[in-house]
Amino acid sequence: MTRKHLRPSLAASGRRSFLRGAAGAAFALPLLQMHQRTAHAEAGIAEDGFPLRFVVFFHPNGVWPPTWWPQGNPTENQFELASSLQPLQPFKDQLLILDGVDMPAADAGPGEDHQQGMGAVLSGMALQAGGFVGGDGSLAGWGNGISVDQVIAQHIGGTTPFGSLEFGVRASAFGGSEVRTRMVYAGPAQPISPIDDPVAMWNLLFSELNLSPSEMAVLRAKRVSVLDTVQGQFAALEARAGAEDRLRLQQHAALVTELETRLSTEPVLGESCVIPAAPPALNPDSAGTMDQISTLQLDMMVMAFACDLTRVASIQYSNGMNHTQFPWIGSSTDGHALSHAGMTDEASWAEWSMRERWYGTQFAHLMQRMSEIPEGDGTMLDHTVILWVNELSQGNTHSHERMPFVLGGNLAGHFRTGRYLAYDHQPHNNLLLSLVHAFGIDQATFGDPAFCTGPLPGLT
């Protein structure tokens, strides 16, 4: 069943039924309830007719265990959030704190720990060998497989204007696009770059939503003419290119085809879909703007879901090689250096934990915003699961054991949240497998099957 069949009233209502205030303050025209969908038939739709969403939330350099993990003698149902996760107290019953999950797939290939962690955390695969750099292969190449968010996007994101959205907060700072700064992969050695600039993201998501239906139809027709001509150029060139070039050209042309398809899809306008005001121009690569940009990006992500522009998103805060400072909480030490503090260096860990707690506030902000969007008898948060990841478990050991995985949101009741689960060295591929299963994807293993023994037990 196609999306069109699910939305009988769309044509009458029109895609662009938004109004924006003159000063940029936004409000929405109501109607077109998403739950009018006939549901079920489409992949990734909950029983109440609302779309399921998947979010990845990343922060770098591991965690400090005493302020991250529940302290004392936590049990599955009796545990207190440690200080870094305290900001999530209002959502404690919607969290799953996953202790004892390791990332052995990361260590199975070349590279150093930050590289390995980034490449494996969402793909469950070891890095490629560093074929590009020559030498003895001690350097790593790119990640070697598609990431879990992209697998889910392929399954549930086929009918939205964007298959997935990758938000960044200084994600490309300190290194540009290289193996240590990329975790989302369309396939082996095909990293996807997050967008760090909120203005660029706003332009991508919302700038055209102001057009009237007739303006939009004209723009769409022009794009079809242009891209058809472009496709003709690709076809002509592919015929005369060398074999490897032809492959790359075909991949490029396929992306153009997908773009054309996406451009012809329309967002479903829920009554909560409100075009946010265009963000101010902020330096996307500055310690001074990081706090503000985080909020802008998270709010746009939630609105992109509300407008059904996408159902899969990730947000990446910097990367393992960062030198970030957090002046807005009075923390000025180099981020990576701070994560390497000595075991007894209490002052450094206190400063580090302030930063972790700030990440906690951002995660809480995301959950809070989602919980404010009504969907059926519940909220957007009830139709979502957020996966919190890191490329290391602890900065000063560079370990990939006891990774700090947390799930937020129960995905329409699929996950039994509000619990602390202590595992005995489960490989994280099992967690990734559980996630694709949660979205109705039928596969026996995820990532490198050598590190996947089945879904993570006890989640559902």
Added chain:
Amino acid sequence: MMVQGDQGWGQQWVRGRACLGALLLAVASGCYTGLDDGRLGQDTESGGSVDGDGDGDGDSGDDGVAAQCAEQGGPSVGVSGMRLLTGYEYDNTVRELLGDDTQPSLAFPPENQTTAFENNYLDHRASKDLVRVYMDVAEDVAARAVSERLVAVLPCDPLAIGETECGHAFVERHLPRAFRRPIEPAERASFVALFDEAHAQHGFSEAVSLVIQASLQSPQFLYRVELVPDDAMPGDVLPVTGYEMASRLSYFLTASMPDPELLAAAAEGGLATRDEVEAQARRLLDSDGGRGAIREFHRQWLDLSGLTSVSKDPAMFAGLPPTVGDDWRQSVERFAEHVFFDGGGTVDDLLSSELAFLPPALSAWYEVSEVDPETGAAILTGDRAGLLTQPGLLALLAYPNQSSPVARGVFVRERMLCQHLPPPPNDIQIEPPDPDPNATTRERFAQHTEDPSCAGCHSLIDPLGFGFEHYDAIGRWRTEENGLPVDASGSLEAIEDAEQSGAYDGAVELAQRLSASTDFSDCVTHQWATFALGREPTEDDLCAMEEIRQTLADADGDLRELLVAITTSDAFRFRTVEGGGQ
């Protein structure tokens, strides 16, 4: 990119359960026996021993390579493929093509990198975001062209000769420039049809706009197309001539589309011989575009984009201008440009100047003895050694509040000597020492080289980095740290050129050793070749690389001769068809 290194390792030491394992790993990875040498032509068989030719005599075996190359039949060259324009090349090209100087590539996602360079043909490839942003940017560029510069963009007056006529004339003029070669009848027909349909529906200027949009998203514009004839097999070696050579030359030496003279030469078959290529290369190097390309190479080689992200401890450096990162980046680029065009122009000159090009707001932070009002060149106090002591580079290779000997040492190894350091071993518990306010940076880092499990690699990194201890977190000269005298003695080990190996004191002496060594000039050659070819040289480029190195040596390190020699080499003038197990 290992340039910034994994700076956190600078404050670590290794102890505990895996010491022995770490030691063995370090040996296995080559830190004791020498480093993996990314360059070719040094030694490709003995796995990167210190003595590159493996014969233990300390030379690099050049005679053997030269003799082999003399006997070689046809040209030998590594495989390559079509290259996607980098953002910088895209910006220059639309400026030349349509007068658009807005740097639209600022909206592009960053180019993927596995080498220092952004133009590797395997790494820099289309992604869903790039394809989308190509469309958005093409729409913006086209809209500006027809609304702001329509008269300049058109070759005709639509009122005088008619809109249809003029639109077709625009296709005829624009497409060959956008595609950097004459167009084919099918292309003309396709774009004329696009124009005609859009003209009927949306009017004249929109039709022109759509033609521009389609051209800017066509692979013939986005890629530097090098076709493979039907009868060619993988592994075949093909000459690069005509329009393909015109684009190779222009994008290497001006980072932009070929100028009219180059296109005319291509049309006349005038880019087929070494001499013809050499003449064009020399001409392009003297053009304005040449300066931009030189700056761009150094931005990538030295990882200067990293300066955008740099922030310094506000307590220690209150009042640094908000633009400091860009100021530092531009100052290093300008220094390189100065050396190349206005200074001595040799490899040695890169490492032997006291000049820096700092804007006034920034130069106040440094003790400056003289400023040339015309060029803005300032003479910095303290010992200075060209690139190695440029404030911007030293600020990049530092923490917010202190120097980073490890980052500086790794940088010299990786970017200046083209060596690859193996990563620290995986299976170790690291418990770094707590900071000590009463010690110098050097004293705290000494633990690296005292602990045997770290020493294997760090004995090759830290003594290099210690040589920079006279320069603080923003590259200012200092003689004391925490009230203690600075010790900037170091040693340069594990290089090919045994004569230049050994102890030194301070960055100037290090620079003298580096510039006297074949290691540095060979690495500069390797970096320029990698940038020029959009790939790392392979074993198949061995003879070409040897010839380029020899030319550079014969020209006493003249960088201009290096670039010309690259363009006339087999590696640049030929290509090997991809595939077939190459």
